[in-house]
Amino acid sequence: MLHICVDAGVSVVPQGGNTGLVGGAVPRGAVVLDLRRLDTVEVDDVAGSVVAGAGATVGAVQVAARAAGLRYGVDLASRDTATIGGTIATNAAGLRAVRLGDTRAQLIDVEAVLTTGAVISRRGGLTRDNSGYDLPRWICGSEGTLAVVTAARLRLLPDPADRATALLGFADLPAAVAAAATLRREPAVEVLELMFAPGVALVCEQHGMSPPFASNPPVLLLVEVTAAADAGSLLGELVENVPGVADVAAGVDAADARRLWAYRELHTESIGRVGIPHKLDVALPLPALAGFVAEVTAELARLRPDARAWIFGHVGEGNLHLNVTGLDPADEDADDAVLRLVAAAGGSISAEHGIGRAKQRWLPLVRSAEEIAVWRAVKSAFDPTGTLNPGVLLPN
Numbered sequence: 001m002l003h004i005c006v007d008a009g010v011s012v013v014p015q016g017g018n019t020g021l022v023g024g025a026v027p028r029g030a031v032v033l034d035l036r037r038l039d040t041v042e043v044d045d046v047a048g049s050v051v052a053g054a055g056a057t058v059g060a061v062q063v064a065a066r067a068a069g070l071r072y073g074v075d076l077a078s079r080d081t082a083t084i085g086g087t088i089a090t091n092a093a094g095l096r097a098v099r100l101g102d103t104r105a106q107l108i109d110v111e112a113v114l115t116t117g118a119v120i121s122r123r124g125g126l127t128r129d130n131s132g133y134d135l136p137r138w139i140c141g142s143e144g145t146l147a148v149v150t151a152a153r154l155r156l157l158p159d160p161a162d163r164a165t166a167l168l169g170f171a172d173l174p175a176a177v178a179a180a181a182t183l184r185r186e187p188a189v190e191v192l193e194l195m196f197a198p199g200v201a202l203v204c205e206q207h208g209m210s211p212p213f214a215s216n217p218p219v220l221l222l223v224e225v226t227a228a229a230d231a232g233s234l235l236g237e238l239v240e241n242v243p244g245v246a247d248v249a250a251g252v253d254a255a256d257a258r259r260l261w262a263y264r265e266l267h268t269e270s271i272g273r274v275g276i277p278h279k280l281d282v283a284l285p286l287p288a289l290a291g292f293v294a295e296v297t298a299e300l301a302r303l304r305p306d307a308r309a310w311i312f313g314h315v316g317e318g319n320l321h322l323n324v325t326g327l328d329p330a331d332e333d334a335d336d337a338v339l340r341l342v343a344a345a346g347g348s349i350s351a352e353h354g355i356g357r358a359k360q361r362w363l364p365l366v367r368s369a370e371e372i373a374v375w376r377a378v379k380s381a382f383d384p385t386g387t388l389n390p391g392v393l394l395p396n
């Protein structure tokens with residue numbers, strides 16, 4: 001199919017679950033290549049890995065891994081729709097990346113088709129192979145601009161028998177960031193998710209849930225630890241030794257833990273119910289994070305007093321999701337101001353969602369002309385006709 005499009009001079013947009021948040025899978029006068037029917041999942045018990053078709057969902061891979069007593073390290077709220085091909089193309093990170101790494105860290109091999117007709121795959125599933133350039137890791141994060149991923153071999157990890165979740169309340173953001181930095185040093189800690197009182201209140205209002213604390217702390221941290229046994233006691237000990245914790249809600253059983261997770265996982269959907277948000281997904285050096293939030297809040301209030309910023313994110317890696325409602329969809333002034341503050345603080349304009357079409361304009365804030373020139377050379381080596389995803393990631 002690819003060679004027909006190449007011969008006809010028609011662009012191709014590979015598409016997985018279409019959950020991407022930067023418009024990379026949205027066609028503009030192009031043929032959409034829907035990969036969802038390539039949905040096989042085969043766990044290799046002996047190798048401790050899984051071979052999945054590009055269209056298999058992350059959730060399906062997680063279920064298959066668990067059935068074999070293992071687990072897949074990437075987890076995200078879009079798990080039941082986002083595909084393995086899409087998560088490789090965007091190098092998705094997600095909720096456990098602070099401990100288990102992003103998609104690139106899980107990759108053993110990728111099978112991918114180039115527009116030249118070549119198929120790239122080292123097959124075999126070797127986990128040690130240092131024989132030159134690592135093309136699978138180049139394709140990972142390339143947002144469908146280099147090759148079409150058709151399958152991948154991914155590492156699986158031992159599944160810890162026990163896990164425990166708690167929600168911690170803090171008086172302010174510096175205290176929560178300091179606690180996250182302390183907890184991040186503990187090998188058992190796998191999840192560190194930041195929330196603020198207004199976001200949690202919105203989730204409660206939109207989903208008829210009771211607030212987690214009567215005291216309504218302004219900043220909250222969702223923490224999960226895993227262990228072979230007695231994760232609850234381990235979490236209790238860790239929390240006791242972390243300074244600055246004002247409130248604790250422990251997930252005493254599975255239903256309770258699900259409720260604590262819901263405060264975090266329902267953020268995106270709840271914000272979507274009150275307006276079409278401008279979605280910014282940024283990363284800051286951890287020491288700069290609290291100062292950045294104060295600065296960005298003040299700047300937005302000055303620039304667009306009617307706008308509302310909802311902030312949450314994977315704080316262990318300095319990743320903040322900043323959703324701004326109350327803006328005209330075409331009004332990019334607030335986005336521009338926020339991303340300039342991010343760059344000035346030494347951060348990234350895209351922590352995990354990629355560049356796509358939506359963030360392209362700001363790429364020069366964080367990437368040099370020299371870097372982008374090398375990317376263009378790589379692009380033309382993989383896709384000499386420029387058929388795949390023109391206008392995504394690289395400016396036309």
Ligand SMILES: Cc1cc2nc3c(=O)[nH]c(=O)nc-3n(C[C@H](O)[C@H](O)[C@H](O)COP(=O)(O)OP(=O)(O)OC[C@H]3O[C@@H](n4cnc5c(N)ncnc54)[C@H](O)[C@@H]3O)c2cc1C
Nearest residue numbers: 016017018019020024083085086087089092093094144149
């Ligand atoms: C509720 C929600 C929560 C989310 N949470 C996270 C999170 O925690 N972390 C995170 O990183 N992201 C998150 N995302 C964003 C999104 O789920 C990820 O970017 C995901 O990796 C996209 O997968 P997909 O299959 O939907 O890809 P699509 O949206 O279909 O495509 C994304 C990009 O990949 C390309 N592509 C897709 N399939 C292929 C293929 N087989 N070969 C080559 N290129 C391909 C497309 O052309 C496009 O550029 C979230 C999204 C939602 C809606």
